[in-house]
Amino acid sequence: MGDAADLKSNWNFPTQVLFGPGRIASLPAGCRSLGMARPLLVTDPGLAALPMIAEALELCRADGLGVALFSEVKGNPTGANVEAGIAAFKAGGHDGVIAFGGGSALDAGKTIAFVARQSRHWSEFEDRGTNWKLADPEAIAPILAVPTTAGTGSETGRVGVILDERDHIKKIVFHPKMLPGLVISDPELTVGLPAKLTAATGMDALAHCLEAYCAPGFQPLCEGIAVEGMRLIKDWLPRAVHEGQDVEARAYMLAAASMGSTAFQKGLGAIHSLSHPVGALYDTHHGLTNAVFMPYVLQFNRTAIEAKMQRLAAWLGLGTPGFPAFLDWVLRFREELGIPHSLAEIGVDDSRTDEIVAMALDDPTAPTNPVPLEAAPVRRLFEDALAGRLA
Ligand SMILES: NC(=O)c1ccc[n+]([C@@H]2O[C@H](COP(=O)([O-])OP(=O)(O)OC[C@H]3O[C@@H](n4cnc5c(N)ncnc54)[C@H](O)[C@@H]3O)[C@@H](O)[C@H]2O)c1
Ligand SMILES: [Fe+2]
Structure with a gap:
């Protein structure tokens, strides 16, 4: 048996990762490092009811960030969830996304950040052929990911899996820039x-x-x-x-x-x-x-x-x-x-x-x-x- 506190380090591969117990304290600095002043925190309703989300919002507010919460994300997130998130992103004048949760919230948050300022529908970026090249990479909002499950790895991945209710197909939305610019991997967030x-x-x-x-x-x-x-x-x-x-x-x-x-x-x-x-x-x-x-x-x-x-x-x-x-x-x-x-x-x-x-x-x-x-x-x-x- 080792000591969990020793499992703390910074990685630059596959993206910048702040790994270890307690690292969530770096959330506001992390947002700033990606150029965010008004992040939209995307999570699911179950997590939104837990203290960790209130605490994350408080950390951001105490730092002067114009953070807001969007939690209309279901397990196996849907196109409707993404569209509602895009509306919230625009209405709040946000400049980045904190994707916070399990794969569902991470995928929804990443997709919202990717598509909010594109001129095409999210489903047009399904991972087929070179669809991703249809996107304007400059328009993709910065993404900071905070995983709360240890499974999908969406925090260090380049896709979001979204259920298209029109044909009942789970579509894999891909863009290389969907890889979050910063990940805070704090195992203490997963103990519950x-x-x-x-x-x-x-x-x-x-x-x-x-x-x-x-x-x-x-x-x-x-x-x-x-x-x-x-x-x-x-x-x-x-x-x-x-x-x-x-x-x-x-x-x-x-x-x-x-x-x-x-x-x-x-x-x-x-x-x-x-x-x-x-x-x-x-x-x-x-x-x-x-x-x-x-x-x-x-x-x-x-x-x-x-x-x-x-x-x-x-x-x-x-x-x-x-x-x-x-x-x-x-x-x-x-x-x-x-x-x-x-x-x-x-x-x-x-x-x-x-x-x-x-x-x-x-x-x-x-x-x-x-x-x-x-x-x-x-x-x-x-x-x-x-x-x-x-x-
Ligand atoms: N992007 C990818 O590469 C990728 C890969 C595999 C799967 N996925 C997708 O990810 C989704 C599944 O994600 P998941 O398995 O992480 O589950 P999930 O995100 O759907 O979460 C499951 C439940 O766990 C709760 N929860 C999450 N963290 C918690 C915590 N720390 N404490 C208490 N409750 C917590 C959530 O509120 C939710 O009710 C699917 O939609 C799947 O298609 C994506
Ligand atoms: Fe999977």
């Missing part, structure tokens, strides 16, 4: 996250590292980050779940979450391709959905990832290194964290299978799955995950 959400968000971080590592393509920087991220999650997520007040465990998980989003610049895969439509149609929690899909997708990809799994299992110290050792570990880990084994247990049914398969094949994460995705096998994969049938 309930155990179930700690487990689900932690599994999202694991899914990011795992899918990034398995994605084809020459990107050894990302692969190195991904495998060490998985080691941290293996060693620290159970403690963060079962002993939520342990700031050291929370700190390692917060670091691992950022490692996941840094690594997935390389690409994601079928866990996310399937989890996006399921989340869009059933409003399930993203990390929890990924956690359910994980062993089925591993099995599906087995032929393409065997050698990589051997190296990974060795790094993680899993008995006889190989694919079976890693799959077994995932199954035991999920059980230890209380993650259900089938989609049926999280409220998904077979009534929308056709839509889910079609949406998964079209998801921007599909092309980087190690085994090319085709309709019939993906349907079987979904049906297996629904029924809890692991071949």
